[in-house]
Amino acid sequence: MAQVAYQAFQVIPEGSIVSPKGFAAGGLHCGLKKTERNDLGVITCEVLADAAAVYTTNVFQAAPLQVTRESMQNGKLQAIVVNSGNANAVTGQQGEKDAYAMRLATARELGIAVENVAVASTGVIGELLNMEKVHAGIKGLPARVGSGKQEASDFSQAILTTDLVKKEICVRTYIDGKEVMIAGAAKGSGMIHPNMATMLAFVTCDAQVDQAALQGLLGKSTDATFNMITVDGDTSTNDMLIAMASGLAGNKTLHPGHKDWENFAAAFNYVCEVLAKAIARDGEGATKLVEVNIAGAVSDDSARAIAKTVIGSSLVKSAMFGADANWGRIIAAVGRAGEPVQPDQVDVKLGSILVLSGSRPVAFDEEEALRYLQGDSVQIHVDLHGGSGNATAWGCDLTYDYVRINAAYRT
Template sequence: MSNIDLYTVVEGGSITTPKGFTSGGLHCGLKKTERNDLGVIVCEVPATAAAVYTTNIFQAAPLKVTRESLVNGTLRAIIVNSGNANACTGEQGEQDAYEMRAEAARYLGVAESDVAVASTGVIGELLKMDRVRSGIAGLPEKLNGGASGADDFCQAILTTDLIKKECCVKVLVGGEEVTIAGAAKGSGMIHPNMATMLGFMTTDAVIAAEDLHSLLRAATNVTFNMITVDGDTSTNDMLVTMASGLAGNETLTRFHPDWAAFAAAFTHVCQSLAKAIARDGEGATHLIEVQVNGAVDDDAAAAIAKTVVGSSLVKSAIFGADANWGRIIAAVGRAGVPVSPDRVDISLGDIEVLLQSRPVAFDEEKALVYLQKSETVLITVDLHDGSGTATAWGCDLTYDYVRINAAYRT
């Protein structure tokens, strides 16, 4: 049985599809454009909650506030702004993050300790709190449990993203239908050290707090931690999940007979969002998927996959439709893990370019067409050293990436 047989993807589903959740968003004036820049997700009951955070030493003020809110393992709401990261903003930035939490709690009628805070945007600038306060006051009337509320929220968290990122699945747990959904933003300053720029997951499952947290970490490691756009890790990365428990299923733990199905569904949502982030990398024209097989173990495979997909030379070659496998094998060799240098196979799609570490005559024109026309470019590396496997995702490196980031603040 494949993983997809364990759950069903909900077309048109969103973060408000699981029972108990509403969301909304609006433009409060943090962005120069008229795009939404303030959003909120609300659960009608105290939700079991967990989060993972960036590994960057310089962590933005909202992360400190969210860590404090999650001490008790529950949340009722997440307030998010884009257009300003509130990072490296000192004591005033912390005060502003705490005020965001307090104002959201006041207008939503929940406890301050039940509100998480997230921000994304330019680093080193203070929030325009008069606009944030006004925006938070207007959020309650924007809340709804339908598609419009979810869409307004998704638009509110975007920065240089071109598209919103959503996923929703259903899975049976003890005969009860359970829904898992997610929304994320991320396009640049993305590197596999944590999760994503910002990610939010909702479910109506009844699940033990410690098992939700361990599942979040496990799913993150094989999805969000396996993507890279540009090798940079943000100060604001955060992935938060909330479980309302309103599906009425038997409490899920790792010992439940349907745990494997739930975990597969949960991981699918994470992977779908992670791949969407990589596909929407700043200036990207291709999604790159690197599959590594035959490594000494899974950790070695992951290190190699991430090194290949993060190589600026590999990314540039894909953009230029150049089947330059030398860049790929060079990346394999510098990943810092054991590899037998005389038995590596490499393929681009179904085109073998290297066999047992020796060049293979291949159709250059066919390779050119594959690299030019394929939305997803698959690079397969087989090391023949063991049973370790891993998959990583990234995107090509284009002229537009430089253009976007050269003018990010202006």
């Protein structure tokens, strides 16, 4: 398949989470899920990698997050073990013991230091892990770990819950003339809302990066991507995004003052954006990706707040499902976002179709709008004409299937 070229980087269609130098991965079915889909996976690095992480803002934080925060104290990781099918959240002291036991067992099987292992879980809240199955699965992981397409695919499947598709991306850029790969894998479909969206995401790269710079970049990229998606307005107990940099590409240490920093940051941010949009597109029951672009706000922060309000509106999402060009729902969401807006100068477009100009209705072709909104990707453009702030948020439509899926989530 041909590579897709961009100014600062290239997308590698056949790349995966193991494409950066030093990384391997694998996954298997250990029995936590009722189906035969993989439910236990691991990412490993042949060296101790610089690492960065961000976590959910939900006050009920699952046991694996506590363990991972502890492992991340020195900014280094060598492995991440992940299970799906059970969130190990709101499980008390036993849940904490189980998360620590997962970390210890993974370290022993891989022959690495226990403090260099992160733990992540996703699935049903409030149920204890079946640790007999987990331990048996961890023992089987080393034989399933590799740097090939199959092993990468096995890992990507192991982290899914109600997701319909795997979410993967890999790009190539050049730092100091050295080839650098940045790759990512993620899961997320329901309980998705900014700060962070309910998701697990993992980014690997082989650049040599200053750890503090990596943490700063991860935070900025998260704010612009993962924190700008929503499916249903709920923020999970288990959200986690981890980035690991092996440093094996051979470049000089990256930091904001490095001449190639902007190239690296653009490629890194693109990986996060692709994964975030894939989560929004794969929202439970969704039929289309919805993008909201806000321009002319008093600040970028104000634009973000407005974009999140519009993309999170159940009425807007329902209109998108019904292919209804009901701009009134959009303007109502803009007006209730709690941000400065001049109510007499707002423009709204659905794709390229102008439906509101200067806060006054514009005659438009309803059939053209219907055809546009029936597509699998919809853009809503709002220009507030009040400043230079802008932002983009992503979400999906709200369908009958969303209710069906979540009405029977545990069964």
